[in-house]
Amino acid sequence: MLKSFSYVRAKSLDEAVEQLRAAGGRVHAGGTDLVGCLRDGVFEVERVVSIGAIDALKGIREQSGGGVRIGALTRIAEVAKSPVIAERFAALARAASEVGTPQLRNQGTLGGNICQKTRCAYYRGPFPCRRKGGGSCFAIEGNTEAHAIFGGRRCYMVHPSDTASALTALNASVAVEGPRGARTIPIDRFFVLPEVDPTRETVLEQGEVVTDVILPAPGAGLRSSYRKVRMRRSWDFALAGVALAIRKDAGGAVSEARVVFSGVAPVPWRSTATEGVITGQRLTEDVVRRAADAAVAEADPMPDNAYKVDLLRGIVAQELAVMA
Numbered sequence: 001m002l003k004s005f006s007y008v009r010a011k012s013l014d015e016a017v018e019q020l021r022a023a024g025g026r027v028h029a030g031g032t033d034l035v036g037c038l039r040d041g042v043f044e045v046e047r048v049v050s051i052g053a054i055d056a057l058k059g060i061r062e063q064s065g066g067g068v069r070i071g072a073l074t075r076i077a078e079v080a081k082s083p084v085i086a087e088r089f090a091a092l093a094r095a096a097s098e099v100g101t102p103q104l105r106n107q108g109t110l111g112g113n114i115c116q117k118t119r120c121a122y123y124r125g126p127f128p129c130r131r132k133g134g135g136s137c138f139a140i141e142g143n144t145e146a147h148a149i150f151g152g153r154r155c156y157m158v159h160p161s162d163t164a165s166a167l168t169a170l171n172a173s174v175a176v177e178g179p180r181g182a183r184t185i186p187i188d189r190f191f192v193l194p195e196v197d198p199t200r201e202t203v204l205e206q207g208e209v210v211t212d213v214i215l216p217a218p219g220a221g222l223r224s225s226y227r228k229v230r231m232r233r234s235w236d237f238a239l240a241g242v243a244l245a246i247r248k249d250a251g252g253a254v255s256e257a258r259v260v261f262s263g264v265a266p267v268p269w270r271s272t273a274t275e276g277v278i279t280g281q282r283l284t285e286d287v288v289r290r291a292a293d294a295a296v297a298e299a300d301p302m303p304d305n306a307y308k309v310d311l312l313r314g315i316v317a318q319e320l321a322v323m324a
């Protein structure tokens with residue numbers, strides 16, 4: 001049965017932070033993930049603090065120079081449909097459009113999307129797994145079809161967010177407000193690997209609220225994309241995905257690249273190996289093939305998910321070929 005908790009609808013960010021200070025407080029944004037977790041007993045809360053009435057956290061604001069600030073409460077659908085995002089940050093527009101269903105995109109927020117909990121069936125089910133503070137990862141002895149091929153070790157969950165990989169490729173930062181003031185965290189340092197701490201997904205401290213996601217100006221010639229493969233076309237989480245952000249020099253060689261995978265690791269997984277192969281090169285067939293091989297060279301599949309290695313190699317090759 002759902003354990004009772006108090007519910008506060010904060011009128012300001014200061015009030016939200018104050019209400020979230022004590023252990024057991026949780027942010028409620030769109031509620032599409034939080035409510036399911038509470039209903040299924042994944043974790044318990046003492047206090048749910050809705051930030052839905054804080055208008056300052058809503059909307060997409062262009063910055064001078066070409067960057068963009070997206071309020072954490074901005075609906076995923078708004079991100080997906082924004083002409084500014086589509087034109088400057090195609091990977092994010094695409095990733096947002098691939099999240100769940102229209103209903104979820106209309107209700108879910110960008111902040112909630114990057115802070116959501118994993119869909120690992122053992123974590124979501126009645127198993128005292130490591131992520132819940134238990135002693136083992138039940139996937140190791142169980143079904144590993146949907147689990148990680150990179151970065152697992154103590155917990156083999158995969159990060160569920162599509163937008164997080166795109167934001168990582170686009171070198172975003174996460175602005176946060178908390179009991180100790182404001183801070184801005186480069187997205188590369190926002191997510192936590194299980195080998196560091198299997199009980200947390202992000203570096204957020206108790207009481208901290210994500211206020212904005214900041215996208216730096218793309219600058220001339222940056223092209224980005226997001227490709228996701230899932231079990232069902234109607235809606236599903238990524239089995240594997242790749243976000244690319246690539247710039248080329250005047251001769252057509254790649255001068256800058258960020259390559260980030262979704263659906264295959266506990267955090268958005270940056271592939272410096274792939275980046276290393278393509279940087280300084282034109283995207284010829286040979287370079288693309290070598291880059292796709294490099295993308296999976298360090299993969300460490302589990303008994304049921306070796307298919308992800310071939311899947312990932314294939315989509316990396318296809319997406320790089322589109323950028324050629």
Ligand SMILES: Cc1cc2nc3c(=O)[nH]c(=O)nc-3n(C[C@H](O)[C@H](O)[C@H](O)COP(=O)(O)OP(=O)(O)OC[C@H]3O[C@@H](n4cnc5c(N)ncnc54)[C@H](O)[C@@H]3O)c2cc1C
Pocket residue numbers: 026027028029030031032033034035036072073076098099100101104107108109110111112113114115116117160161162163204208209210211235236237238
């Ligand atoms: C059926 C289904 C299919 C889905 N498919 C996909 C998919 O294909 N791809 C994908 O990426 N996602 C998918 N999702 C996840 C969905 O996108 C998330 O539930 C949604 O993005 C969460 O946003 P929310 O605003 O509803 O967050 P909430 O449910 O309100 O919060 C989620 C978590 O984030 C925390 N949180 C929320 N906002 C903040 C903030 N501003 N600061 C700090 N913490 C915060 C909450 O405390 C909570 O722990 C799916 C979900 C469902 C139920």
